[in-house]
Amino acid sequence: MRILYINNDGGGFADYIDLPEGTSVQRLFDQHIRHGKPEDYLIRVNRQPVTCDQVLREGDRVTITPTKIEGAAQ
Amino acid sequence: MKHNRSMQLVRIASHVHATLSQNPHESAYSAKLDRLLVQTGAIARLARRLRICRARRWTATEAREQGILRRRLSDLDLAIRRLANDLELRGTPLPSPRTVYDDIRELEEEFGEVRLEAEDGCLSVATEPIVLEGVELGPFELRLNLDDLARGDASDALRAVALVPHPCATNDAVTHPHVSDERVCLGEGMAAFRGAAEAGRLADALQIARAVLRTYSSASPYCSLDAWDGRPCADCGCVCTDTENHWCERCAQDFCGECFTNCACCGSASCVGCLYTCPHCDERICSDCRSACRDCGRPACDLCTDDGVCLVCLEEPEQEKMDDEPIQVQIGGAEGGDTKEGEQLHDTPAVVAA
Numbered sequence: 001m002r003i004l005y006i007n008n009d010g011g012g013f014a015d016y017i018d019l020p021e022g023t024s025v026q027r028l029f030d031q032h033i034r035h036g037k038p039e040d041y042l043i044r045v046n047r048q049p050v051t052c053d054q055v056l057r058e059g060d061r062v063t064i065t066p067t068k069i070e071g072a073a074q
Numbered sequence: 075m076k077h078n079r080s081m082q083l084v085r086i087a088s089h090v091h092a093t094l095s096q097n098p099h100e101s102a103y104s105a106k107l108d109r110l111l112v113q114t115g116a117i118a119r120l121a122r123r124l125r126i127c128r129a130r131r132w133t134a135t136e137a138r139e140q141g142i143l144r145r146r147l148s149d150l151d152l153a154i155r156r157l158a159n160d161l162e163l164r165g166t167p168l169p170s171p172r173t174v175y176d177d178i179r180e181l182e183e184e185f186g187e188v189r190l191e192a193e194d195g196c197l198s199v200a201t202e203p204i205v206l207e208g209v210e211l212g213p214f215e216l217r218l219n220l221d222d223l224a225r226g227d228a229s230d231a232l233r234a235v236a237l238v239p240h241p242c243a244t245n246d247a248v249t250h251p252h253v254s255d256e257r258v259c260l261g262e263g264m265a266a267f268r269g270a271a272e273a274g275r276l277a278d279a280l281q282i283a284r285a286v287l288r289t290y291s292s293a294s295p296y297c298s299l300d301a302w303d304g305r306p307c308a309d310c311g312c313v314c315t316d317t318e319n320h321w322c323e324r325c326a327q328d329f330c331g332e333c334f335t336n337c338a339c340c341g342s343a344s345c346v347g348c349l350y351t352c353p354h355c356d357e358r359i360c361s362d363c364r365s366a367c368r369d370c371g372r373p374a375c376d377l378c379t380d381d382g383v384c385l386v387c388l389e390e391p392e393q394e395k396m397d398d399e400p401i402q403v404q405i406g407g408a409e410g411g412d413t414k415e416g417e418q419l420h421d422t423p424a425v426v427a428a
Binding site for chain 1: 288
C-alpha cells in the first residue's frame with residue numbers, strides 16, 4: 001500500500017512511500033525515526049492525532065512532528 | 075456559530091491559496107538566471123586574461139587575476155545553488171484549495187484560533203504561555219507572511235511576537251532565548267520549516283516553529299535563561315540574579331559580588347569604583363574614612379592617621395630625632411673602651427679609631 005509520509009524531524013521529508021499491508025504507526029515510527037520516542041512527537045494520520053497501535057491504510061497521510069526542536073542564535 | 079467559523083476558515087483558506095498561487099518569485103527567478111549568465115561571461119573573460127598573463131609571464135598580474143577568479147567562482151557557486159533552489163520550488167506543486175483549507179482547520183484545532191491579518195498579509199496563530207526552565211516567557215503569536223512565502227523566501231517569513239513580553243534583562247529585543255527582534259532562529263528546525271513552508275504545508279511549518287519555542291537550547295541562546303531576570307553589573311557587565319546583585323548607595327547602581335566590597339575602616343558596603351585605595355596600607359576605603367594629612371596633604375585612611383597626621387609624617391620626626399641623637403662611638407678595643415660624645419652618624423658611616 002502507498003501512503004503520504006511527512007517527517008518534520010531533522011531535514012524534513014515529504015513523499016509517498018510503499019508499506020506492507022497492516023503496518024502500524026509504531027512500526028512506521030520505528031523504521032523512520034531511529035533515535036526518538038513516540039511520546040516526543042506529534043503523530044497524526046489524516047490530520048487527526050492517533051495512538052501508536054493504529055493500523056495504516058492505503059492513501060493515509062501521516063505526519064510526524066517533534067514536539068521539541070532546539071533553536072539557536074543567528 | 076460553528077457554520078460562521080467554518081465560512082471564515084474557508085475565506086482564510088481561499089485568501090491563502092490565492093496568495094501562494096501568485097508565484098511572484100517568477101520574475102525574481104528570471105533575474106537570477108540573467109545574473110548567472112552575466113557572471114559566467116565575466117569568468118570566461120577572466121580565463122582569457124589569465125591565459126595571456128601566463129603566455130607573457132606576467133606573474134604578478136596573473137596572481138592578482140587568480141584572486142579575482144577565486145572570488146568570482148565563489149559568487150557563481152552561490153548563484154547556482156540559489157537558482158537550483160528556485161527551480162526546485164517551481165517544481166513543487168502548490169497545495170490545492172482543499173489541502174490549504176484542511177491545513178487551516180488543523181491549525182485551528184492545534185492552536186485554538188487562526189487569524190488572517192489583511193493589512194500585512196500574515197497568517198497568525200498564538201501559542202500557549204511558554205515556560206522554559208521555570209522562566210515564564212508568556213504566549214507568542216506566530217506570524218507567517220504569505221507574500222514572503224509566495225516569493226519563495228520562507229526563512230524570512232516567520233515572526234514570533236511576544237503577547238505578554240518578558241524580555242531578558244540585558245536586551246528588550248530578546249523575548250525568548252531563540253527570538254530576537256521577533257525573528258526566530260529555528261536552529262535544528264530550519265530545514266524542516268523551510269521544506270514545509272515552501273511546499274505550502276502551513277500547519278506543519280507553524281507546529282515546527284512552536285516546537286522551537288517550546289525548547290531551550292542552552293548551547294546557543296541569544297540570552298541564557300540563567301541570567302534572564304538578572305541585572306548587569308555596572309562595572310564588569312556580568313549579569314547577576316537579584317540575590318547575587320549588590321546595590322551601591324553612593325553611585326546608585328547594581329554590581330556583582332566581584333565588583334562590590336566593604337570599606338576597610340568603617341565596614342560600609344560600596345562598589346569598588348566608589349572606594350579609594352589608601353597609599354599607606356593599600357586597603358580600600360570610603361570617602362568618609364579618607365582625609366588629607368595635616369602635614370604633607372596626602373590622602374590617608376583613618377587607620378593610617380593619628381590626630382590628622384599620616385604614618386609617614388609621624389615616623390619622619392622620630393627618624394629625625396633618632397638621627398639627631400649623638401651616637402656613642404667606641405674607642406679602643408672591644409672591651410672597656412672609652413666613648414666620645416658629640417659625634418653624630420648621619421649618612422656616612424662612623425670612623426672607629428683603633
